[in-house]
Amino acid sequence: MKNVILFILIIFISSLYGEIILEHQGPLTLKTDEPFVLTLKIRDGFNEIYKILFFYRESGALSYFEVEMEKGTESNPIFTVASNNIINFETGLEYYFEVYDKNDNLVTLPEMRPEINPFRIAIEKSADFSDLFVRLSPDPELSDITEDFIIAISLFAISDDLNYDSVKLIFDGKDVTSSTKISKNMLIYNVTKSKEGKHSYQISGELLSGEKITSNLWVTEVESKRKEFPLNLTGNVAFRTKIHTVVDSLDDGVTDDRYDFLMNFRGKYKKLGFRSKLSLSSREDKNKQPVNRYNIAFNVPYFEVVGGDLTPNYGTFTVNGKNIRGIHGKFTVPSFKLITSYGNSYRSINGEAYVDSTENGQEITNYTNGTFQRKTFAVRTEVGSQSGFLCGLSFSKTKDKLSSLNEKYYISQTDSFPTVKPKDNLVLALDTRLALLNQRLIFGAEGAMSLYNNNIIGGTMSKDSLEADIGHSIPFDPETWENIFIINKNVEPIIPNLSNFAYKTYLRIYLFRNLLNFSYTGIGASFNSLSANYLPIDAKILSIIDNFTLIDNQLAINLSFNYISDNLYDEKEVTSESTNYFAQLFYRPPGQPYFGISYCSNISKNNYKSEEENGSSYIDRSLDVNSGNFAFSIGYPVNKIVFAPTTFSFNFNTSFNKDEAAKLFDYKKNYLTLTAKSEFMDLPLYTTLVYSFSINDNINRTYDENTGFGIDPVKIKSNYNSIYLKGAFSFEEDKLKPYIDFRYSIEGGDVSKTSQMFNLGSNYNIGRKTFMNAEFGMVFYEDNDIENSKVSHYNFRFKIKQKF
Amino acid sequence: MKYLRIIIIIVFIFSSYLYSLDTIALTIKVKGTVELNRDSNIKEIITGEELYNNDILESKKDSFAAIKFIDGSSIVKLFPNSILEIRTEKEGKQLNKNNFLKMGELWAKVTQHTGKFEVETPTTVVSVKGTTFLLSIDKNGETDLFTFSGEVLIKNKVDGESALVGEGKKAHSSGLGPIEVLDFNITDLDEEMREYIEEISNVLEIHLENPDGEKKEIIIEFE
Structure with missing residues (x-):
């Protein structure tokens, strides 16, 4: 009998619980900006269920919140739960279910120790609304932050979606909303008699959809009170230094350090204006002409007097x-x-x-x-x-x-x-x-x-x-x-x-x-x-320069002619003259390919007629030097490189410089460069890549000091290859700009030289009134035709400038 | 139909009125005497004044105002003896600015990727995208434009003549005929203007760099 009773009980229990079959597949993540709805599907025993409780907490919290789930229908046998609390969760969601049948029996999901081993879902933070609050004031670039300042936050970007009643301003940890003025688009709070030091503030609120949004946590520093100065005084002070060391394997090294201090200020007291500048340099030497410059100027309406250095015109x-x-x-x-x-x-x-x-x-x-x-x-x-x-x-x-x-x-x-x-x-x-x-x-x-x-x-x-x-x-x-x-x-x-x-x-x-x-x-x-x-003496100078622009200033044409001659009143036997022509055309439509072309010619000559002197020596005083330069450049901005729009450019330059009369020199040079400048879209990075190549073909001739006759010309043919790389970064809204560059060049042909250059530096605008620049550079030269002819240059530059 | 029209007109007027009362800018710095003309009511303003559409600001002698628009896109500095009408239009989530500089000078810094930024003068319209510039109107309404960074498009109102004025360039327009574009340097601006732009240093530093990366620094001290 006992066995029968036990069997019936097992069947009863089995039938009781066996009919409730739960199915739950939770999402991997929950988005805080989307409504939170969780579903528990009842595969079997839907009608046996009395209620289902949903327990949830933020990951890491000690206790659970409890919510009763909403029952579906027989045709849609599910239980659902929705909660607004979860939008505040940051670390994650942990939850489990308690299912009660009509006999108040309990089944949990997960089945084993659900409060310790709950379901876990990561929280996917909603879109960042913090950028939608725009701080207009105080503006570190413009405002003088004193004990009284104005906090003005623009609500423009969310003005149509914001529940204005929900807006709160927390200043230094206190809710000061009741003292703020909130109007359409704007929140204003007047801070008065604040203590010196840092003050933090943050806005929060709700959108009409119920989503909670929070601004960045802003910090404003109130400086200590400065004594009121009776004068309206502004200016700047700067210090810069350059330490240059040369290490020469064949010679003694040289160290050339330079320090400069500069200060400029100007001010006004009622109608009296004054200004001064001071420029002191370590190059000042009492045995040379002055390098230092200093002056002070005072002015009242109509009069001005300056004491010190000035370069008047x-x-x-x-x-x-x-x-x-x-x-x-x-x-x-x-x-x-x-x-x-x-x-x-x-x-x-x-x-x-x-x-x-x-x-x-x-x-x-x-x-x-x-x-x-x-x-x-x-x-x-x-x-x-x-x-x-x-x-x-x-x-x-x-x-x-x-x-x-x-x-x-x-x-x-x-x-x-x-x-x-x-x-x-x-x-x-x-x-x-x-x-x-x-x-x-x-x-x-x-x-x-x-x-x-x-x-x-x-x-x-x-x-x-x-x-x-x-x-x-x-x-x-x-x-x-x-x-x-x-x-x-x-x-x-x-x-x-x-x-x-x-x-x-x-x-x-x-x-x-x-x-x-x-x-x-x-x-x-x-x-x-x-x-x-x-000023040249005994000279006549004619200069004509014409610049004109067309096509909305995209096409520029520059022409110039300069003529210089001595012997103004024709009092000398020999007249020397120099004629220079220059023509340039440049077409640069914005965002489009551009090109430029230019030619420059210079002719210097005199009317001296060469003749033999003393029968045995020959001195040619005639002058006829011609030089010319032709340049062509073309550039093409390629915006289709989406991640880094790049401007490619090509420059070609050919030039000559020839002494036609005395044949002392005849120089020819062809030079080309290929450049790519890129601005990266997702990185605060600008890069420059330049390849340069040139061919030099030079002829030099000297004259025998005794006879005056020319010595056989020396021909030197050489080529030059160089590659240059530069990366410039921009951080903190262009305030911090570090850069690094490198150049390697090699000369071949009749000369054999190599050089490497490396620079590392940064510009830093600290606030709106302080600027710093530091750069360290190295250049190494080596003439491969001379043994141990290595020369190294080391440069360090530092500059700091403070406005007041 | 007649009633519908009346209703539409009333709704339009009412909505315009509502919009006109939206704050669209703020004075973040005021020095000296700056007057606000709002619906013909004139009052002197201080730092922190909210500005509405169609407000007119007039800076008096030795006075100055800095204005920031609510989209955070731009700062305008109004120089002494200048009159500026604040005109904006909301388009979706953007604020298009079409301010009117009746006389005087203004300096503006505009960031990219924001609503349109235009300044109209009696004779020209200048429009910008991400730039810093100075605009000056003389007593005849002729316009001088100085571009410090970026590019500014200046266009005559009457004949539509236009010019793109790049960094380091200045343009002069009488409102009719060709617009002259030339290079400029900071010394072209008078001392008072330079002070207001906070470019008070009388040392002009020019950094040169050739394609090979060799650098030279030219320091010009000017009086």
């Missing part, structure tokens, strides 16, 4: 391009300007002692040439304006200060002749300019006259002495003019003539996309201006 012929260390003034009112400068354009530098010769067992010391202190005074007045008619009158006096140098540094100790001659120079210039059509048409002319004394040692001569010396009378007394200009026999000519004059006329037209510059300059043989940059 008084016109082409008076003061131009020369640094003058002294004092400078400017008075400006509408249609009138007066400027003046006084100071040194050179400082005095002593020569160095050396043993010149030995006489009777005694060493005779001599000195290298010194430099006189050179003083410049200049004044210029202008009437009119640059945009209309302008007329200017300029005057400059430049004189070497004789007493600034000990006599031994400019008088030879052996023959008492001057080795350096102190000079005196006056220049008076008049210029005028007319601008029409909103300065698209400008005519101008400048004329100047100079007096120049090449040697003022001994000072002014008396009228009688001078007349006796030059052999004819003069209509003035030199001593009367002594304080203005030293007149002695070294003034040439004593009586000014046309050769003392210089003039320039120019025309600038910019109409119909065509910029035409025309100028003609004539400089007499006796015209000198010691305070102007290099």
